[in-house]
Amino acid sequence: MRIVIVGGVAAGMSAASRARRFDPKVEIVVFERGEWISYGACGLPYVLGGDVDNFDSLVARTPEQIRGRGIGVRLRHEVTGIDAGAGTLTVFDRDAGRTVTEPYDRLLIATGVSPIRPDLATTDLRGVHVLKDIPDGQAIQASLEGAKRACIVGGGYIGLELAENFRARGLSVVMLEKGPEVAGRILDTPYQRRIREVVEANGVNVRCGTTVTGLTGKAGRVTGVQTDAGLVRADVVVVSVGVKPNTALARAAGVRLGKTGAVAVNIRQETNVAGIYAAGDNTEATHRVTRRRVHIPLGLTANRMGRVAGVNMAGGHATFPGILGTAIFKTFSLGVARTGLTQAEADALGLDAHSVDVSSTDHAGYYADAAPIHVRLTAERTTGRLLGTQIVAHHHLSAKRVDVVAALLQQRGTVQDLFDCDLAYAPPFSSVWDVMLVAADRLHREVRAG
Secondary structure (H helix, E strand, O other), X not given: OEEEEEOOOHHHHHHHHHHHHHOOOOEEEEEEOOOOOOEOHHHHHHHHHOOOOOHHHHEOOOHHHHHOOOOEEEEOEEEEEEEOOOOEEEEEEOOOOEEEEEEOOEEEEOOOEEEOOOHHHHOOOEOEEOOOOHHHHHHHHHHHOOOOEEEEEOOOHHHHHHHHXXXXXXXXXXXXXXXXXXXXXXXXXXXXXXXHHHHHHOOEEEXXXXXXXXXXXXXXXXXXXXXXXXXXXXXXXXXXXXEEEOOHHHHHOOOOEOOOOOEOOOOOOEOOOOOEEEOOOOEOEEEOOOOOEEOOOOHHHHHHHHHHHHHHHOOOOOOOOOEOOOEEEEEOOEEEEEEEOOHHHHHHOOOOXXXXXXXXXXXXXXXXXXXXXXXXXXXXXXXXXXXXXXXXEOOHHHHHHHHHHHHHHHOOOEHHHHHOOXXXXXXXXXXXXXXXXXXXXXXXXXXXXX
């Protein structure tokens, strides 16, 4: 049997590795249109800021190491077509400049996402970038040499991470966000404001409610970003306004897309076309709280999907349980995390949800370096079922408390279940009554009273 994988980053390489473990004899070939494989894209901003030495440090396994495990790797090979009836792929070898036909018995489409590129991001001006992969990071790094002013278009995960790392390089940074606040699709409004306050306190000029209308340039290089409120001068511009799933290859092969616009799969990562699987950022999943299909591209999700697909393609049986949208990021001193639903998301779904907000310190207040931590906990009013949490912690590691709620959400736990958790305590780590327990106690009383 021949397993072919299109895409060699998170989902693709997890699938290849898992298939190889399950069946040491099966033939596995990975086609990757780029020059890099098996790397941690989430670390890109930290190379630019200097916390990670270089882009090579992000590579988990080199092509040679992967080939040493009996997995074929073909870099700079772009799959341009799928003939599902014949069980073949059309592949363009970018180095040889020729097109070849490759057979498959099982096929995984792990083509990921692409950054949304508004017109201003398709300019020929040097110094205008998106950040998705290592070549993007290398291009930004080259543009930063000698630069003094950076403009970030978009105030989401990547934009907020880049703001910190550009400031670490001594750049003047302006962040432009079309919405009313940063982190607009991540947290509820009060928590968005907490993030903005800290980002601004660290020297970033945040301008929300601002629409970008164009770019200015001189001698082929960007010099500024034109907005409805005036010109922002910049030597480097990074556009980070979201991503979209890469589905053209799948769609052309007759693979069904879901309502989210991503590839639809069952719990085995199988598509509607026999022999074709999909996994990773191009694929939708079931939300474990709402049971609705969602598209939330995150690193762990991609790796988990890939593992499941790999086992099944090699003849085993594995299932993907769904996701909670658990996410965490750092910007300056802040750790920001969420899992499940926000209050705004619960309201939009028509759920009878209620939230409480608790502010405390991340460990005993009398112990050195205690830092503020803010928690919003959300539950269903009628049942007490946990729906989600949001955390903004002024010591970034403290935001990992989100995992306690994520674990309970996975088991459809209640607020009472959270309050009953036997959490660890010592003054350097938490108060006797950890902030999560305090929030659970308060929410339980208010839900019960309601």
